[in-house]
Amino acid sequence: MNPETSTSTLDMVRPQTTFATAGVQAAETQILTLALIAGGMLIFFVVMGCVWIAWRRGAVPNKWWIIGGGVLFPLVVLTLFVIGSTITLRAVASGLPDDAVTIRVTGHQFWWDVVHDPEGRALRDANEVVVPVGMPLRFELESADVIHSFWVPSVSGKMDMIPGTRNVLAMTAIEEGRFRGQCAEFCGLSHPLMAFEMVVVSPLEYAAYLDRLDEEARDPVTPEERQGQQVFLNAGCIACHNIRGVADGAEVGPDLTRVGARASLGAGMWRMNLGNLAGWIADVQDMKPGANMPSYNTLSGPDLRAVSAYLYGLR
Numbered sequence: 001m002n003p004e005t006s007t008s009t010l011d012m013v014r015p016q017t018t019f020a021t022a023g024v025q026a027a028e029t030q031i032l033t034l035a036l037i038a039g040g041m042l043i044f045f046v047v048m049g050c051v052w053i054a055w056r057r058g059a060v061p062n063k064w065w066i067i068g069g070g071v072l073f074p075l076v077v078l079t080l081f082v083i084g085s086t087i088t089l090r091a092v093a094s095g096l097p098d099d100a101v102t103i104r105v106t107g108h109q110f111w112w113d114v115v116h117d118p119e120g121r122a123l124r125d126a127n128e129v130v131v132p133v134g135m136p137l138r139f140e141l142e143s144a145d146v147i148h149s150f151w152v153p154s155v156s157g158k159m160d161m162i163p164g165t166r167n168v169l170a171m172t173a174i175e176e177g178r179f180r181g182q183c184a185e186f187c188g189l190s191h192p193l194m195a196f197e198m199v200v201v202s203p204l205e206y207a208a209y210l211d212r213l214d215e216e217a218r219d220p221v222t223p224e225e226r227q228g229q230q231v232f233l234n235a236g237c238i239a240c241h242n243i244r245g246v247a248d249g250a251e252v253g254p255d256l257t258r259v260g261a262r263a264s265l266g267a268g269m270w271r272m273n274l275g276n277l278a279g280w281i282a283d284v285q286d287m288k289p290g291a292n293m294p295s296y297n298t299l300s301g302p303d304l305r306a307v308s309a310y311l312y313g314l315r
C-alpha cells in the first residue's frame with residue numbers, strides 16, 4: 001500500500017493478537033489460555049456425552065451424580081484453574097531486576113504520554129513506545145483523567161492505568177518489530193480510537209533513539225516551514241503541545257518534537273503523512289470525536305499547509 005495514500009495503520013504492524021506471542025509474559029499467559037480452552041472443551045464434551053447416555057437409557061436421577069458432578073467435580077476443576085492462574089500470575093509479575101529499563105506511560109483521553117527515564121533524564125515522546133528487545137522493561141502506568149488500560153497483546157498482558165495510582169507492569173519483548181497496542185478499558189467517546197505502536201528495536205538502536213529524544217527540534221528549513229512555525233507559535237498550539245527548544249513546558253497534549261518521525265497519527269489510528277496531518281489539524285473532532293483538541297477549521301489554507309509542513313518536518 002502507498003504510505004502517502006493509505007489511511008490504515010493495520011498493515012504496518014503485526015496482527016494484534018494474543019496467539020502470535022513476541023514477549024515472555026504473553027507466552028506464559030498463552031499456556032494458561034490454551035489450557036483453559038482445552039479443559040473447557042473437554043469438560044463440555046464429557047458432560048454432553050453423559051447427557052446423551054442418560055437420555056438413551058432413560059436413567060433415573062441418582063443423588064451421587066448430583067454430588068459428584070454438581071459439587072465435587074466443579075470444586076476440583078476450579079481449584080486446578082485457580083492454582084494454574086496463580087502460578088501464571090506469579091511468573092508474569094516476577095523477575096523484574098533493579099536495572100530494568102523504566103518507561104513511564106500516562107493515559108490521557110485519548111492518547112499516551114511516554115517518558116523514558118535513563119538516569120532520570122525524563123525523555124518524552126508520545127503514542128509510540130520504543131523499547132529494546134530482550135531486556136526486562138518496567139512500565140510505570142498512570143492516568144491523567146479516567147481509567148485506561150495499557151495492552152500490547154502480543155507482548156504482555158494488560159494493566160489498568162488508574163488516576164492517582166502508579167501500577168507497575170513487567171514486560172520483556174523477545175522479537176524485534178512493530179506491535180499494536182490498544183487501550184483496553186472504556187474511557188470515553190474515542191476509547192476505540194486510542195491505540196499505539198510498540199516498536200521493538202535492538203539495544204543499540206534504542207540508545208540511538210534516546211539520544212534523538214534528548215535533542216531539540218529540527219529547525220524549519222523552507223520558507224513554508226518557517227511560516228508554519230510562526231503559525232504554531234501564534235495559533236494557540238503551544239498552550240497544550242511541547243516542541244523542545246521552540247515552545248517548552250506544555251504537557252496537556254502529545255509532545256510534538258519528533259511528531260513527523262512517528263509512523264502513525266492520532267494514537268496509532270492513521271498513517272503519518274502530510275494529508276492526514278492537515279486533516280487532523282483542521283478537523284480533529286471528526287477524526288477523533290471527543291478529543292480535547294479543538295478542530296482548527298479557522299486557519300487559512302496557506303497557514304494550514306504551512307503548519308502541517310512544519311510539523312511533518314519534525315523528525
Ligand code: CUA
Nearest residue numbers: 148183187191
Ligand atoms: Cu483509554 Cu480506553
